[in-house]
Amino acid sequence: MTVTNSGIQYAVQIITKHFGNLVAKVCETLLKSGPLNLGALIRSTALTPQQVKNSLLILVQHNCVQPFTQESKAGLKVQYIAVYDNILHRLRFAKFLAVVAQELGDECKQLVAGLLEHGRLTQQQLMDRADQKSKSDSTEVQDVSAAQENFVRLVNARFVERCPAPEPLLEEPPEQEGPKKPRGKSAKMVQVPETIEQRVLAAARPMEAIRFLITTESETDDPLQKSENNFSSMGVGEKRKFDDLDSEEHGSNDKGVILWRANFEQFIRCLRHKACIESVRARHDDGAAVVLRAVLKATRNQETKVKTDYSGPLKMDAIYEEVMDSEACPSLEQECVRAHLRLLCGAPLVTGEYEDENEDVLYSVDLKKIIELLQNDEVESIVLKRYGKDAYRIFRLLTSQSNAGRFFETDKISEMALVDKKETPKILYKLWKDDYVHMEKLSLTAAKQSQVMVWKVHKSIVWEHVLDEMYHAAYNLVKRYDHEREENKEVTNTPKEKRIGELEKKANRFLAVRKIMASSLLKLDDALMLFHDF
CATH class of the missing domain: 1.10.10.10 (Winged helix-like DNA-binding domain superfamily/Winged helix DNA-binding domain)
Known part of the structure; x- marks a missing residue:
């Protein structure tokens, strides 16, 4: 971004x-x-x-x-x-x-x-x-x-x-001659970084x-x-x-x-893996989290970039062996591990004829999907806190259909999200005004000329807008912390045993504010990594 x-x-x-x-x-x-x-x-x-x-x-x-x-x-x-x-x-x-x-x-x-x-x-x-x-x-x-x-x-x-x-x-960078673009493997070979x-x-x-x-x-x-x-x-x-x-x-x-x-790249990779594991634990169970941790541990050094879409492919035996070596292993049976892998990977990669016990079956976890679900949750929670439950249902409906590129009419949104027809246009207008949804007007040719407003969510645009808001919030938080520290310099420079009366009250207030700000910045940085680094 x-x-x-x-x-x-x-x-x-x-x-x-x-x-x-x-x-x-x-x-x-x-x-x-x-x-x-x-x-x-x-x-x-x-x-x-x-x-x-x-x-x-x-x-x-x-x-x-x-x-x-x-x-x-x-x-x-x-x-x-x-x-x-x-x-x-x-x-x-x-x-x-x-x-x-x-x-x-x-x-x-x-x-x-x-x-x-x-x-x-x-x-x-x-x-x-x-x-x-x-x-x-x-x-x-x-x-x-x-x-x-x-x-x-x-x-x-x-x-x-x-x-x-x-x-x-x-x-x-190599120049492209004419309108022709390389295809297949050659496209990957000549591809250069974007910036x-x-x-x-x-x-x-x-x-x-x-x-x-x-x-x-x-x-x-x-x-x-x-x-x-x-x-x-x-x-x-x-x-x-x-x-x-x-x-x-x-x-x-x-x-x-x-x-x-x-090596910052490796640290961010580990934090990304941790976020994926905790997400799987929350959505499924501890067993799925243990299996995912085993896969990521075994394939970490195969990853050439942080934002990799899939984990490295592994055979069932290698995954099961890693699961058994895990300290957090809850004595999972092999069939249970295979069930978790199907849940995490979708269809496995097959190098030979597919059978459940085929040794040639390779499993690769869809990490991109896990991160996208986390990003959805983060933005939806922002909409819920800022605009309320009805706006949350509307936004979640539009987000779920964003990949299909579908536009929805106002009445259709009201019907599908179970929101009052009178309130739906007001909510959509608020979301549109704050750049959370995209609106277009369609002209209908009938007996009477009329216009219909249709709505959708452009995830890439909304995600970038959310990230910018997070940067702004983090900047304000750091500035506020520095201001508080400057305002309480007298308190912090005074020995603890000499902080009595008003000085003690100021010191306790500053320590409480500092703790809240540090915790807030920590959570905000987790969200920043989710959209910028992961």
Whole structure:
């Protein structure tokens, strides 16, 4: 979906909160203008060259901006593009850490926390940070080999990945000659990402063969590892500087350094899987949720993108084995597992002649349908709270028929949704006025000229409108929280034992408001992910 002005405002507010106004100004310029080179960025922001360079260093270090090289009339030119999704992910760090803690334990969680805090680190810096953390937390010195082992587990689970190329060359997309369009497999081969941001990120992403490759210390002949060992002498808290940014060769001094970062894509994939599992549990039962979790766990590494429509195909034996290994397994029989799979998958994929016991039957869960049902529920709940039960029934009726592209007359809607005929036009007008339904007037040629209003829901348009409203609400919530914190600065700076009388009342009020706002933002972000990330 297109990023709206409200979405940009929300992203800028996040950067302001984390890095200050100067960095936010540079980021806002990139979000609104698209890719810019250093000179254009300096002119657009009216900041000094050093202020822009320092801001870019921070944004690149924390994966919010990606530099890339593009050919122009003047030759190769380094440009910078804001990575919108990574900016939003900054408010999801607590969710990411909870995922790691649940799957791999608290020690792995501490390593990921270091990457989230610093953006990019070498493997040695991660080990040093873990060692410092253990010394400060207890008298026992953490075993270095244990930290190394946890790092390997994180990489194998794809929660940590090598950083992208510092300045990938962005090639021009292939041009289509004439009106002819490729068909079949050739269409997939020449298909390019839709936006320049996607193209840049695809060009910068390391090949899968090295994206999760760990170089061992014993490989001393590897020049990349030697560079990393030299670089690792830098303290964990130090900010890395790139002296050649003046020549727009950002990061070139560190091309031989192996830097690691958190793999946001994998975290979002895990959260998407969790949302699907909980949805299936609510709609069906625990057994269906256990089967879906087993399928997703077994096929997670087969997924090449987050918004995949179907899980990877699996045979019944592989699924049943995964179900049996599950700690949450309620002793499901194989036939019961097969029944749940039919419910989740519809018709299975068959490589041979279909039989219930055929070993060639492959099952693939329709994840897109599960997400669409969740999105329907979310929008319908908004309509229910905002417009009432009658509007909810009308909207649900139109949504259920949206894929068929059918329009309905007002009287037909009243009859099918069981809503009073006098109230139906009023409700439809309210929904139309707020962009929740689409209306068209049809002229009927009869004895008398007349017009009939027909209605339908364009889901893609409504969903984008709902997402924009969520961005606006999240922006206002963050702004309100910052205002409350500023208003209560005196209270928060006062020691707890000295908060008496009026100060104590203010402190209790602020703590209650903060808790409500944090909970509201958490739920709102879940909805944002449902429409933007899932």
